[in-house]
Amino acid sequence: MCRYLLAAVAAIAAFATTQLCDAAFAQQPIVIKFSHVVSPDAPKGKAALFFKEIAEKYTNGKVKVEVYPNSSLYKDKEELEALQLGSVQLLAPSISKFGPLGIKEFDVFDLPFLMTDDARARQMMASPMMVDMNKKLESKGISPLAYWDNGAHVYTANKALIWPEDFRGLKMRIQGSKVLDAVARELGAIPQIMSFSELYQALQTGVVDGEDNVPSNILTQKFYEVQKHLTVSYHGRLTYALVTNKKFWGQLPADVHEPIARAVKESTDFFNTTAEKDNADALEKIKASGKIQFHALDDAQRKAWVAKLMPVHKEMQSRFGKDFIDKIYKASGFIPPQS
Ligand code: LMR
Numbered sequence: 001m002c003r004y005l006l007a008a009v010a011a012i013a014a015f016a017t018t019q020l021c022d023a024a025f026a027q028q029p030i031v032i033k034f035s036h037v038v039s040p041d042a043p044k045g046k047a048a049l050f051f052k053e054i055a056e057k058y059t060n061g062k063v064k065v066e067v068y069p070n071s072s073l074y075k076d077k078e079e080l081e082a083l084q085l086g087s088v089q090l091l092a093p094s095i096s097k098f099g100p101l102g103i104k105e106f107d108v109f110d111l112p113f114l115m116t117d118d119a120r121a122r123q124m125m126a127s128p129m130m131v132d133m134n135k136k137l138e139s140k141g142i143s144p145l146a147y148w149d150n151g152a153h154v155y156t157a158n159k160a161l162i163w164p165e166d167f168r169g170l171k172m173r174i175q176g177s178k179v180l181d182a183v184a185r186e187l188g189a190i191p192q193i194m195s196f197s198e199l200y201q202a203l204q205t206g207v208v209d210g211e212d213n214v215p216s217n218i219l220t221q222k223f224y225e226v227q228k229h230l231t232v233s234y235h236g237r238l239t240y241a242l243v244t245n246k247k248f249w250g251q252l253p254a255d256v257h258e259p260i261a262r263a264v265k266e267s268t269d270f271f272n273t274t275a276e277k278d279n280a281d282a283l284e285k286i287k288a289s290g291k292i293q294f295h296a297l298d299d300a301q302r303k304a305w306v307a308k309l310m311p312v313h314k315e316m317q318s319r320f321g322k323d324f325i326d327k328i329y330k331a332s333g334f335i336p337p338q339s
Contacts, residue, residue, distance in 0.1 A: 029061060029062055029063055029064040030062060030063045030064070030252070030256060031063075031064050031065075031066060031089075032055070032063055032064070032065045032066070032089040032090055033066050033068065033073065033087075033088045033089050033090070034048050034051065034052070034065055034066065034067045034068065034088075034089070034090040034091070034092075035068040035072075035073040035074045035079055035082070035088045035090075035091055036048055036067075036068070036069055036071075036079075036091065036092055036093075037069075037070065037071045037075065037076055037079075037093075037195075037196045037197060038069065038070065038196070038217060038220065038221075039069060039070055039220040039221065040067075040069045040070075041220055042216050042217060042220040042221075042278070043148075043150055043216055043271060043274045043275040043278050043279070044092055044148070044150070044240060044271070045069050045220075046270075046271075046274055046278075047092075047148065047267050047270055047271035047274060048067045048069070048092070049067060050266075050267055050270045050271075051065065051090075051263055051264070051267040052065035052067055054262075054263045054266055054267070055259070055260055055263040058259035058260070058262055058263055059255075059256050059259045059260065062255070062256050063256055063259075063260065065090075070197070071195070071196065071197035073088065074088065075195045075196075075197050076093070076097060076175075076176075076195040076196055076197070077100070077195060079091050079093060080093065080097070080098075080100065080101060080142075083142060083243065083244070083245050084140065084141050084142065084245070086245050086247065086248060088245075089244055089245055089248050090242070090243070090244050091242075091243050091244075092148060092240040092241065092242045092243070093240060093241065093243070094175055094238055094239065094240055095109055095147075095239050095240070095241050096109070096110050096175040096176055096177040096180060096238075097175055097176050097177075098137075098177075098241075099176055099177050099178060100176070101137075101140050101142070102140070103133075103136045103137065103140065104178065104319070104320070105133060105136060105320065105324070106133065106177070107177040107178050107179045107180075107316075108179065108316065108320055108324070108325070108328050109124075109237065109239060109328075110177045110179035110180050110183070110236055110237075111179055111312065111313055111316060111325075111328070111334075112183055112235050112236060112305075112306075112309040112310075112312055112313075113235055113236075113305075113306055113309065113334070114236075114237075114328070114329075114332050114334050115237050115332050115334070116152060116234050116237075117152075118149065118151070118276065120332050120333045120334070121149050121237055121239065121332075122149055122272070123331070123332065123333060124328075124331050124332040124333075125147040125149065125239060127331040127332075128331075129327060129328070129331045130147070137241070137243065138246060141245065141246045141247065142243050142244075142245070142246060143243065143244050143245070143246045143249045143250075144241050144242070144243050145242045145243065145244055145249075145261075145264045146241075146242040146264055146265070146267075146268040147239055147240065147241055147242070147268075148239070148240040148241075148242060148268060148271045148272065148275070149237070149239055149240075149272055149275065150214050150216070150237075150238040150239065150240060150275045150279070151214050151215075151216075151237065151238060151275055151276065151279040152214070152234035152235075152236070152237050152238075153212040153213060153214060153233070153234065153235060153236040153237060153238060154212065154213070154214070154215060154218070154230055154231060154232050154233055154234065154283075155210060155211075155212045155230070155231045155233050155235075156203075156210055156211060156212070156213070156218060156223055156224065156227040156229065156230045156231075156292070157170060157172075157209055157210025157211075157227060157228070157229055157231075158206075158209055158210065158227060158228045158229065159209065159210075159228070159229060160229045160231070160293065160295055161210070161229065161231040161233075161295070162231065162295055162297070162301055163301060163304055164187055164188075164304055164305055164308035164309075165188065167184075167187035167188050167189040168187075168188035168189070169188065169189070169190070170189045170190065170209040170210055171189070171190045171192055171207070171208045171209045171210075172184045172187075172189040172190065172191055172192065172208065172209065172210050172211065172212075173192050173193075173194045173199055173202065173203075173208045173210070173211040174191045174192065174193055174194075174211075174212075175193070175196075176193045178319070179312065179316060180236075181193075182312045182315055182316070183235075183236075183309060183312055186308065186309055186311055186312050187308065187309070192207075192208050194208065196217075196221075199211060199221070199223065200221055200222065200223060200226065203223055203226045203227055204226040210227065211223065211227075212233075212235070212236065213238070214238045214275075214279050214282075215279045215280075215282035215283040215286060216275065216278045216279045216282045217238075218230070218282065218286060219282035219285055219286055220282075224286045224289060224291055224292045225291055227292055228292060228293060229292065229293050229295060230286065230292050230293070230294055230295065231295045231296075231297065232283070232294065232295065232296045232297065233297055233302075233305065235305060235309070240271075242264065242267075242268070303337075306337055307337065310336065310337065313325070313336060
C-alpha cells in the first residue's frame with residue numbers, strides 16, 4: 001500500500017514539476033539575435049535598435065532582440081552561414097554579398113548606374129521581379145523580410161578620381177560581387193574583396209588605395225580620416241536585405257509572428273527615411289571636416305564614366321542572359337546610353 005502511495009505521490013510531483021517547468025519555459029522570451037557589420041549610429045545600426053524597441057513592445061516581451069553591431073558577433077563572411085545554421089536569427093547584409101550563397105542573380109543590382117536615384121531603386125526592389133529572387137533565397141533556407149535602400153555610392157581614394165583612367169593600377173576594395181569585380185577591372189583597377197570590419201585598417205596601412213561606399217558608412221567608420229579624396233560619383237547603390245532563417249520564421253507562434261511582421265514593416269520605413277537624411281548629412285559633415293578633398297563629376301566626366309563602364313553591362317549579358325538583363329532594365333527604369 002505504502003509503495004503505491006509513494007509511487008502516486010512521486011508521479012504527481014513529477015507531473016507538477018513538468019508543468020511548472022513547461023510554464024517557466026513557455027514564459028522564456030524568444031531570443032532574436034540581430035547581427036550586423038556597421039556601427040550603431042549608422043542607418044542600419046539605428047534601424048536595428050528601433051526594430052528591437054518595437055518588436056519587444058509589440059510582443060509584450062514575448063520576444064527579446066539582442067543586437068550585435070560592428071561585426072561583434074559575425075563578420076561579413078560568416079554571418080550568412082550562421083543564419084543558415086540558425087545560430088543567428090536576423091541579418092541585414094548588402095545584397096552584393098549573396099554571391100557565396102550560390103545565387104549569382106543578386107550581383108545584377110551592382111550594374112553601374114543602374115539605379116542612380118532613390119525612386120528607381122525603390123521601384124526596383126518593390127517590383128514583381130523580386131518574387132523570383134526571393135524564391136532563390138528561400139531555396140537556401142533564408143527568408144527575405146524586406147529590402148532597405150541605403151542610397152548611392154561615392155568613391156574614396158588617396159588619389160583624385162575624376163576621369164576613368166585615374167583608377168589605373170589602384171588597389172580598390174570591393175564587397176564581393178562578380179559585377180563589382182568587373183567594374184574595378186574595367187576601370188583598370190585591381191579589385192580586392194575584403195570584409196567591412198577590416199577596411200579601415202587596410203585603408204590606413206595602404207593594403208588598399210581606395211573603396212566605394214555610402215557617405216554614412218564613410219563617416220561612421222571614419223574612412224575619410226585615412227583617405228585624401230572623395231568623388232561624388234553615385235555609380236552604384238547599397239541595398240540591404242533584411243533576412244531571417246526560414247525554419248525559425250516558420251516556427252514563430254502566430255501571436256508573435258504578426259507583431260514581428262509589423263515591426264519589420266515599420267523598421268523598413270524608419271530605415272529608408274533615416275538613410276536618406278543620414279547620408280545627406282554625412283556628406284556635409286565629411287566635407288565640413290576639411291580632412292578630405294571633394295570632387296563632383298561634371299557632365300563630361302560622368303558621360304566618360306558611363307561610357308567606360310557600359311561594357312560591364314554587355315559582359316553581364318553572357319553571365320545572366322539578355323532577357324534577364326532587359327527585365328532588370330525595365331524594372332529599374334534604366335535606359336542604356338546609345339553607343
Ligand atoms: C560594405 O561592406 O561596404 C557594406 O556592405 C557594409 C554595410 O553593411 O553597410
